[in-house]
Amino acid sequence: LQVFIVRQERSWTTLNVSKRLFKDLMEALAIFSAFWECMFTFGTKDEEHECVFPGFSLRSSSSMPGKDTLASYVLRRAELNHRKLEEGQIPWSIRQTAVYHRLDRQSGTLPLFSFPSNEQRSSFVLISPSKRVDERVGQLLKQAQSDRRARTPGVWHSLLVSDSIKGWQGYIAWLEEDVKARSDQITFAPVGYPKGDGFRFSVEDRQALKVVEDSIIDLQIILSTLMENILGIRSYCRRCCGIYCGKESGNDCGCKSVADEFDQYASEVSLFLTRASILRSRVISIQNLVLRLIPRLSDLLRYEDQRALKDLTLQSQEEACTMRSLTEKTTEDAAAVKVLTIIGVIFLPTTFVANIFSTEFVRTDDNGHVVASANSWLLAAIALPLTFLTVVTWWLCVRYHHISALQRSLRYFFARLWGWIKWMRWWNKTRVPDIENRECQTKTGTTVSMRTLSRKSTAPEAK
Secondary structure (H helix, E strand, O other): OEEEEEOOOOOOOOOOOOHHHHHHHHHHHOOOOOHHHHHOOOOOOOOOOHHHOOOOEEEEOOOOOOOOEEEEEEEEEEEEOOOOOOOOOOOEEEEEEEEEEEEEEOOOOOOOOOOOOOOEEEEEEEEOOOHHHHHHHHHHHHHHOOOHHHHOHHHHHHHHHHHHHOOHHHHHHHHHHHHHHHHHHHHOOOOOOOOOOOOOOOHHHHHHHHHHHHHHHHHHHHHHHHHHHHHHHHHHHHHHHHHHOOHHHOOOOOHHHHHHHHHHHHHHHHHHHHHHHHHHHHHHHHHHHHHHHHHHHHHHHHHHHHHHHHHHHHHHHHHHHHHHHHHHHHHHHHHHHHHHHHHHHHHHHHHHHHHHHOOOOEEEOOOOOEEEOOOHHHHHHHHHHHHHHHHHHHHHHHOHHHHHHHHHHHHHHHHHHHHHHHHHHHHHHHHHHHHHHHHHHHHHHHHHHHHHHHHHHHHHHHO
């Protein structure tokens, strides 16, 4: 038994082996060229396409026992990456392990290794196995030194397949949780009045739902390839049992129990495929629900907007009534203030004159009768003109803006009138010389014509 492991520090980096060393290993183990397709799935890449990964490949020089048999395949597995997640990242990573196996008797084709002539040679090349497989390989190698069953190819292939299947259940559960959270976001959204629109499923949410759907589609492709690999490995292990264990061993070699394990693995993968199909149906159902809800929510939002506008109209009417009553009250107060102002304007000059002269225009005599003073005429002579001037001044102040507007209108009118008069005067000045020239031409033409007629009339007489 020989096991060669090519490790990889990180899933997005290159393998920890040089190209020359790996070619030497391929020549020493006589690895067939189909294994290169498995190797091309490793290394740096911008994005990953699931259809690039090859399926199970089998080569055999003869179907007879005792001849070399070799196979290669790629197993995909889901693992928690334990990273500090940023926006758009997920806690799961999908990684792969490439496997090459060769089973043959000792021959001159492999000079680097020597085995007993009656012992079959089983050679494994594992590319980027998981930590669990790496630890388990060391344990099986120690056990294989004393236990022949630990060296059977079926045990090693079963170890690799079980490690590949282990993480898919957790990954599918995480996808289901994500899909259910997005479904609840729509199903339990409050959309009725008066709570308002509680539906919050933006374009970013629809894009994230599409990403989940693409992940489920990739999962279906991976599980379908894994199912084909398991079926191919099961058939390959049965062939290896005939070569390595021999027909005479019967059921003591343990290959039957390994075949039963592969049947169980196939059942688990079939179950995962069914769950992935159900998850995808649920995602499609959510997308259809969103497409159906958007028009109805738009109608509901329009109805709520119209109802809100109606409420605003009623509030505006109430505010208009309130403003109307306030305006009426303000108008009444202004009228009362105006009356008081007029009364004050009338009595202000009289009070001013009485205070200036400090004269008692009305007094009481000894008998208790009210008697007007002899100078009371001064009160009327001074107060009445002052009252008139005060009223006129108040009226002019109130009507000042009207007067200013009238003055501006009059100024504009007279300016236009003066401009028109100036234009008429200029036009008359330019028109007078033309009239004089025409008159001169008319007079000259008349004189010439008269002369011509006189010549014509005197011509016969000259003859």
